[in-house]
Amino acid sequence: MSALNNPVIAVIVSLIIAVGYFTLVDHYLMDMQGLDYCTCSVSNHQVM
Amino acid sequence: MGLLTGKRVFSIMALCMMVGLLLLPIVVALPSPAIGEEAPAVGDEAKKDGEKVEKGRDVYYKTEGIVVGAPAPKTTDGPKDYPRYNFESRVLIWFANQQHLYYGSFVLAVPIFCMIIEFMGVVTKDKALAKRYDQLAYDFIKISLTAYSLTAILGGILIFTFLTLYPAFFSYLSGIFRPVMHIYALMFVAESGTLYIYYYGWDKMKEGFLKWIHLSMSVVLNVIGTLLMFLANSWIGFMMSPAGVDEQGRFLGNIWHVIHTALWNPLNLHRILGNMAFGGGVVAAYAAYKFLASKTDEDRAHYDWMGYIAMALGVAFLIPLPFAGYWLMREVYAYRQQMGITLMGGLLAWLFIIQATMIGILFLSTNYYLWQAMGRMRGAEKYQRYIKYLVFLLAAGYIVFITPHTMVMSPAELKAMGGQQHPVLGNYGVMSAKNGGINVIITTTVLSFVWYMRGNKVSTVSWAKFGNIFMGVFFVCAYINIIWLAVYGYYIPANVRVGLSVPQVATTLSCLFFMFALNSVMMRGAKQMGPIEWGKISARSQYALIMLATAFTWMMGLMGYIRSSVRLFWHVNEIMRDNSPWAYTHTVGFAANMISANVLFFWISILFVFWLGSLTAKKVPVESKAGIPGSVPQPAASH
Numbered sequence: 001m002s003a004l005n006n007p008v009i010a011v012i013v014s015l016i017i018a019v020g021y022f023t024l025v026d027h028y029l030m031d032m033q034g035l036d037y038c039t040c041s042v043s044n045h046q047v048m
Numbered sequence: 049m050g051l052l053t054g055k056r057v058f059s060i061m062a063l064c065m066m067v068g069l070l071l072l073p074i075v076v077a078l079p080s081p082a083i084g085e086e087a088p089a090v091g092d093e094a095k096k097d098g099e100k101v102e103k104g105r106d107v108y109y110k111t112e113g114i115v116v117g118a119p120a121p122k123t124t125d126g127p128k129d130y131p132r133y134n135f136e137s138r139v140l141i142w143f144a145n146q147q148h149l150y151y152g153s154f155v156l157a158v159p160i161f162c163m164i165i166e167f168m169g170v171v172t173k174d175k176a177l178a179k180r181y182d183q184l185a186y187d188f189i190k191i192s193l194t195a196y197s198l199t200a201i202l203g204g205i206l207i208f209t210f211l212t213l214y215p216a217f218f219s220y221l222s223g224i225f226r227p228v229m230h231i232y233a234l235m236f237v238a239e240s241g242t243l244y245i246y247y248y249g250w251d252k253m254k255e256g257f258l259k260w261i262h263l264s265m266s267v268v269l270n271v272i273g274t275l276l277m278f279l280a281n282s283w284i285g286f287m288m289s290p291a292g293v294d295e296q297g298r299f300l301g302n303i304w305h306v307i308h309t310a311l312w313n314p315l316n317l318h319r320i321l322g323n324m325a326f327g328g329g330v331v332a333a334y335a336a337y338k339f340l341a342s343k344t345d346e347d348r349a350h351y352d353w354m355g356y357i358a359m360a361l362g363v364a365f366l367i368p369l370p371f372a373g374y375w376l377m378r379e380v381y382a383y384r385q386q387m388g389i390t391l392m393g394g395l396l397a398w399l400f401i402i403q404a405t406m407i408g409i410l411f412l413s414t415n416y417y418l419w420q421a422m423g424r425m426r427g428a429e430k431y432q433r434y435i436k437y438l439v440f441l442l443a444a445g446y447i448v449f450i451t452p453h454t455m456v457m458s459p460a461e462l463k464a465m466g467g468q469q470h471p472v473l474g475n476y477g478v479m480s481a482k483n484g485g486i487n488v489i490i491t492t493t494v495l496s497f498v499w500y501m502r503g504n505k506v507s508t509v510s511w512a513k514f515g516n517i518f519m520g521v522f523f524v525c526a527y528i529n530i531i532w533l534a535v536y537g538y539y540i541p542a543n544v545r546v547g548l549s550v551p552q553v554a555t556t557l558s559c560l561f562f563m564f565a566l567n568s569v570m571m572r573g574a575k576q577m578g579p580i581e582w583g584k585i586s587a588r589s590q591y592a593l594i595m596l597a598t599a600f601t602w603m604m605g606l607m608g609y610i611r612s613s614v615r616l617f618w619h620v621n622e623i624m625r626d627n628s629p630w631a632y633t634h635t636v637g638f639a640a641n642m643i644s645a646n647v648l649f650f651w652i653s654i655l656f657v658f659w660l661g662s663l664t665a666k667k668v669p670v671e672s673k674a675g676i677p678g679s680v681p682q683p684a685a686s687h
Contacts, residue, residue: 004514011513014521022529025558026551027225 056257062249063261066242079177108526109305113538115214116300117223117299120624121216130132130628137213138630139642144202144209146605148648149655150326151199152280154654155318156273157327158192159243161185161361163266166469170259176666182254184354189247189332194657196243200236214628217619221283224293227303227351228279242269270463278325287313288615289383290623297623310383314376327361333597334658336590339583349583355593356421363414363502367493369561370407371553380614387621393453394677398636399610401452404482406603408446411489412430413596415442427577428503441492449485453477462631483549484534487556488522488680491526494559498567515570518565520670529555556610601650607642613639 003009030037102115102125123129130137144500162185169181208217222229246265253262285307290297292305299306335355342348381388390396454468454477455461462468475481498519507515520593535553537545615621625631634642 003512007513007517009513010517011521014518015525018129018522018525019517021558022525025554026529026533029551029554030544030547033547033550035544 050460053221056261060261062245063264063268064267066238066245067537093513104296104298104300106291106293106300106302106305107293107295107638108289108310111300111302111305113294113300113302115294115298116301117218117297120220120293120297120620123216123625123627125627125629132213132216136629136630141206141209141213142609143646143649144206146608147607147650148199148202148206149603150604150646150650151195151202152277152324153326155192155196155199156277157323158188158195158331159266159273160270160324161248161327161358162188162192163263163270163329165357165363166266166478170263172618180350180353184357186250187354189250191334191658191661193243193330194660195248195654196240196658198653200240212253214619216398217624217626219298221286221622224286224299224306225283225303228282228307231280232276233270235279239269239272240277242272274320277319278312279307280458281315281319282307282309282312284531284611285309287316287618288387288611288618288622291380293623295623297620311376311379314372314379315540318369318372318376321365322604324365325362325369326604328358328360328365329593329597329600330490330654331358332362332593334358337658338594339590340587345583352583352585355590359414359417359593359596363493363497364599366410366414367490370490374549374553384621387614390616393611395616395633396610398452398456399639401450401604402451402636402640403603403606403610404486406606407486408489409599410448410596410603411493412442412446413592413599415493415496416590417589417596420499420586420592422500422503424581424584425578426581427505428499431499431503438492438496441488444453445485445488445492447485448476449489451476451481478538480534480537480545480548481538483552484530487530487552489526491530491559494556494563495523498563500575501564501567502571504577505571506577506579507570507574509570509572512570516565519566521561522563526555526559598647598651601647602643605646606639608641609643 003014027037103112104115105112121129133140165181165185165188169178169185172178172181242265245270246262249262249265252260286292286309289310290306290308291309292302293299332355335351335358339351340357341350342351377388377392380391392400415438419432419438422431451473453474455465455470457465457468469477476485484638506512509515530552532554533548537548540548613633614635615626617626618624619626
């Protein structure tokens with residue numbers, strides 16, 4: 001636990017957890033709706 | 049001892065009676081599926097008599113059923129279908145409906161607060177604190193009781209207004225809902241009976257087992273109240289998205305289909321949350337008013353605390369409210385895409401810009417109150433220097449959230465700008481940007497709450513440093529994810545873009561649930577820098593509470609108008625046409641004035657209710673005050 005209280009290690013561990021979590025949330029929730037998260041099409045520029 | 053046993057028996061009997069009252073309408077309703085079962089019976093009889101059985105197809109469920117009701121009347125503009133005074137009937141019905149709704153929402157929300165606060169009082173181990181919670185719950189129900197009578201009176205006025213001004217429509221609607229109309233009336237009787245026993249039994253059932261019985265009564269009371277609201281919601285749900293009838297509006301015998309329309313459940317959820325947020329706002333405004341009028345430190349401390357609790361409960365229900373709104377809109381689009389377009393992108397779209405403005409004001413007021421409230425706790429100064437960054441985030445989110453997609457302009461302005469959409473600002477008027485804006489605002493509100501909750505505390509857990517860094521990183525990543533998804537939405541097809549709102553909402557809710565939970569764990573056994581000095585808060589904060597309540601009231605009026613207007617020239621969408629001279633959509637200006645008049649009337653009348661309540665003010669027991677150290681009571685040392 002003392003290693004985790006080192007600010008550098010704490011930031012790195014926190015970043016890994018937070019980035020991993022939000023990436024998972026983004027992909028999983030789009031998949032759940034039957035949508036592809038990685039669909040990228042510049043030609044379909046915002047119209048809504 | 050004998051007296052105590054007698055009280056116990058009596059209270060258990062009272063509780064059983066309430067449950068009985070709750071179940072009574074269901075028992076009475078058993079013959080009402082009778083309407084559903086009557087249909088085959090009618091069919092059998094008709095067969096016997098050699099008559100032709102007429103069948104119809106449900107406009108929503110697409111099931112076949114035997115016609116048991118009359119078609120929707122085809123009205124004409126005249127004294128028979130639309131009798132009138134020398135005034136616009138729609139304005140009169142609008143006023144009666146809105147006032148009944150305001151009071152109805154208030155008296156349904158406050159007993160739920162009461163139940164929560166009474167429960168907190170029962171489970172808390174600190175006796176002085178428990179007494180203060182109990183007193184607070186009692187204060188809440190007392191306010192609600194006076195308002196309850198007014199709600200019933202306004203309900204009567206509403207029915208008479210319908211009967212007088214819209215007899216054909218009211219006759220059709222009450223014919224469709226005939227099997228549940230009497231249930232509604234019985235539920236109302238049950239609600240009244242339960243409320244009066246609950247209120248007048250407060251002192252008799254204040255300790256031990258009897259207190260639990262009393263608490264159970266509040267649960268029964270709220271179940272009845274919620275069911276009442278669900279029934280009322282089924283009427284507006286039917287008017288917007290009818291079901292259980294054929295295309296001529298003839299009832300097909302299944303009352304559940306009529307109640308359970310496409311929009312019923314989203315409306316139920318949206319209204320529960322809305323009522324709670326509204327009720328919290330009104331009680332907070334009441335406390336703010338009493339705070340500002342207080343002459344002693346003790347009173348100021350009490351009403352400061354009351355305002356905080358009411359505000360916290362109201363905001364707890366405000367945070368999920370936009371998401372419930374998204375669900376409702378999604379169902380509206382699924383039911384009739386045209387209806388959704390009329391709301392969000394057509395005739396009523398400008399009202400949504402006003403709505404966005406009001407939502408933003410609600411969150412800005414909440415945050416401002418919390419920052420001011422940090423001033424009453426020692427140790428919270430450490431967060432003050434970061435508040436400017438929160439102000440920036442809130443302001444940025446707010447500006448994006450209220451930016452319209454297209455502007456109403458004169459031809460000269462249109463020419464000067466090169467189109468209806470501003471070349472730069474127009475980009476922020478789309479859903480991608482707005483979703484990002486509102487999620488940034490809500491996440492910032494969550495962060496303000498977290499800071500408030502740990503304001504005067506220092507965590508003593510061994511991993512405190514890691515915990516603090518993790519919370520900071522999690523919030524930063526959440527902001528980045530929300531903004532990233534908002535930007536990403538510009539580069540993907542519209543059908544995929546709509547789905548991005550789900551991970552955005554999930555990001556905000558993750559902050560709410562995980563960070564609150566983590567903060568609570570970290571603050572367990574935390575070192576206190578000093579007590580919360582209730583009553584030592586700026587007067588400005590109390591005006592923020594009043595602002596919060598007024599904004600809630602105004603927004604409720606606005607949203608009610610939008611929801612009702614989306615039917616355009618229909619009494620019952622696509623079933624019964626409105627042929628009165630007022631079957632058109634008002635201008636935004638007229639609607640705003642009408643909403644403001646309703647808000648003004650409500651606040652004047654509720655002030656009267658508050659004044660009436662103060663005439664029978666029950667003083668806080670002296671011992672509960674004396675037992676608390678310090679110059680002012682510190683009722684909620686922990687949040």
